[in-house]
Amino acid sequence: MIEQTDKFLRNLVTKKQMPQSMLDRLRPSRTESELPHLYYNPKDHKLGEPLRPIVSGMKSPLSKIASFLDRLIRPLFDKHTPYALSNSIIFLKHLKQFKTTSETNLYTFDITDLYTMIPQKEAVLAICEFLGRHGYRKVQGLTINTIKEMFMHILENSYFVLQLPGLKPKFYRQIKGGAMGSACTQVLADIYVRKWENEFVQQQQQQGELYLRFRDDVFLTTRLPQEQIKFFLSEINKKGPNLTITWEGGQTVDYLDVTTTIEIPNFRTKVFRKLATQPYVLPFHSSHPIHIKRNIPYAAALRATRICSHLEDLRNELEKIRITLLLNKYPPRFIDKHIGRFFQDVTEQRTSELLLRERHQTYRERTLEPEGNKKRRKKDRVW
Structure with missing residues (x-):
C-alpha cells in the first residue's frame, strides 16, 4: 500500500495534476505507516448491544490523502447544503424559525448502515456531479478528475487486517462503502445522500416544510x-x-x-435521553484535573437551558442533573456553585431566578448565540 500510494501521488505530479508541494504533504511515511485494523465497539445504547465495525486507519498510508479530501470537500458541502446540521444548536435555530399549525406532523428517519452500504463508484460520481453543478472546475488547483482519482485510489485500496484472539490475522479489502474510521468516508456519504434525497428536499422546500439532516438521521x-x-x-x-x-x-x-413536541405556534423542546442511558458522568474522585470536573455541571446546565423551551422542563432537567452528579459523588455545594456559575455568566446576576422565571426566553436566546458574542452580551445587561 505504501509503494502503490507513493507511486500514485508521484504520477499525479508527473502529469502536472498536482504540485510537488502537495506530494510532500500527502505521501505516506515508510517508517510510521501501518495497515488499518478492524475492531468492534458495542452500541450499548441499543437493545441487544449490537456491534459497530470500526477500521482504525490513523496510521494508514492513505490517511493523509483522506484527511486532505475531507478538508477540501467538506466546506463546499456545508456551503451548498443549508439543511445539513452540525449540532443540536443549529437544529434548535431551525425549529425556532418554523411556525406550526394544527395540521403539522413530525417524522424522523434513519438510513441503516449508511457508511458501509454506499456504492463506491456511484458515491465518487456524486461528488464529481456536485462539484460540476456548483461551478467548481478546480478546487485548490485540483481538477474534478484529479479529485475523482484520489477518492477512487482510497476506496480501491481499502485494505485492513482482522486478528481475533488465538487466531492468525486475516487480510481483507472493503468492496462496498467506505471504512468507518477513514476521514473522507463522512463527506463521501453526505454527498451521495444529498443526491439521493434531492427530490424530497425540493418538495419540502416548495411546501414550506422543514427537512433537516445530521449525517444519517433526518x-x-x-x-x-x-x-x-x-x-x-x-x-x-x-x-x-x-x-x-x-x-x-x-x-x-x-x-x-432533543425531544420535540408540536405546540402552536412554536415547538416545545426538552432534553432527550435514550432508554439505555445510565446516570454516569466522570466520577468526582477520579484522577482528572479539577477544571474538567468544574465544567461538567456547568456544561450540563448550559445544554439544559439551550434545549428546554419551557420552564417546567428546565427545572426538571436541572433536578436530573443534580441527581446524576450526586450519584457520581459530586459534593452538593460543588454542584450548586458551578451550576450557579453558569447562571451568573448568562444573566450577570448571582441568582438563577431571573432565568427560571419571567426572563427565561431572553436568557435562553443568549445560550444559542455563538461564543464570540460574549463581549457584546456583557454590554446588554438587564438591571
Whole structure:
C-alpha cells in the first residue's frame, strides 16, 4: 500500500495534476505507516448491544490523502447544503424559525448502515456531479478528475487486517462503502445522500416544510395525511437499492438529543435521553484535573437551558442533573456553585431566578448565540 500510494501521488505530479508541494504533504511515511485494523465497539445504547465495525486507519498510508479530501470537500458541502446540521444548536435555530399549525406532523428517519452500504463508484460520481453543478472546475488547483482519482485510489485500496484472539490475522479489502474510521468516508456519504434525497428536499422546500439532516438521521415536518407520507417514505426506500430507511412519526419525536413536541405556534423542546442511558458522568474522585470536573455541571446546565423551551422542563432537567452528579459523588455545594456559575455568566446576576422565571426566553436566546458574542452580551445587561 505504501509503494502503490507513493507511486500514485508521484504520477499525479508527473502529469502536472498536482504540485510537488502537495506530494510532500500527502505521501505516506515508510517508517510510521501501518495497515488499518478492524475492531468492534458495542452500541450499548441499543437493545441487544449490537456491534459497530470500526477500521482504525490513523496510521494508514492513505490517511493523509483522506484527511486532505475531507478538508477540501467538506466546506463546499456545508456551503451548498443549508439543511445539513452540525449540532443540536443549529437544529434548535431551525425549529425556532418554523411556525406550526394544527395540521403539522413530525417524522424522523434513519438510513441503516449508511457508511458501509454506499456504492463506491456511484458515491465518487456524486461528488464529481456536485462539484460540476456548483461551478467548481478546480478546487485548490485540483481538477474534478484529479479529485475523482484520489477518492477512487482510497476506496480501491481499502485494505485492513482482522486478528481475533488465538487466531492468525486475516487480510481483507472493503468492496462496498467506505471504512468507518477513514476521514473522507463522512463527506463521501453526505454527498451521495444529498443526491439521493434531492427530490424530497425540493418538495419540502416548495411546501414550506422543514427537512433537516445530521449525517444519517433526518428530521422533517409535513402537513400531508399520514397515509400519503407513509407512501412517499416507502417510495424513497425503493429509490436507492443500497440504502434502507427506518422511520417513525407523530406529534412528538426524538431527534439528536432533543425531544420535540408540536405546540402552536412554536415547538416545545426538552432534553432527550435514550432508554439505555445510565446516570454516569466522570466520577468526582477520579484522577482528572479539577477544571474538567468544574465544567461538567456547568456544561450540563448550559445544554439544559439551550434545549428546554419551557420552564417546567428546565427545572426538571436541572433536578436530573443534580441527581446524576450526586450519584457520581459530586459534593452538593460543588454542584450548586458551578451550576450557579453558569447562571451568573448568562444573566450577570448571582441568582438563577431571573432565568427560571419571567426572563427565561431572553436568557435562553443568549445560550444559542455563538461564543464570540460574549463581549457584546456583557454590554446588554438587564438591571
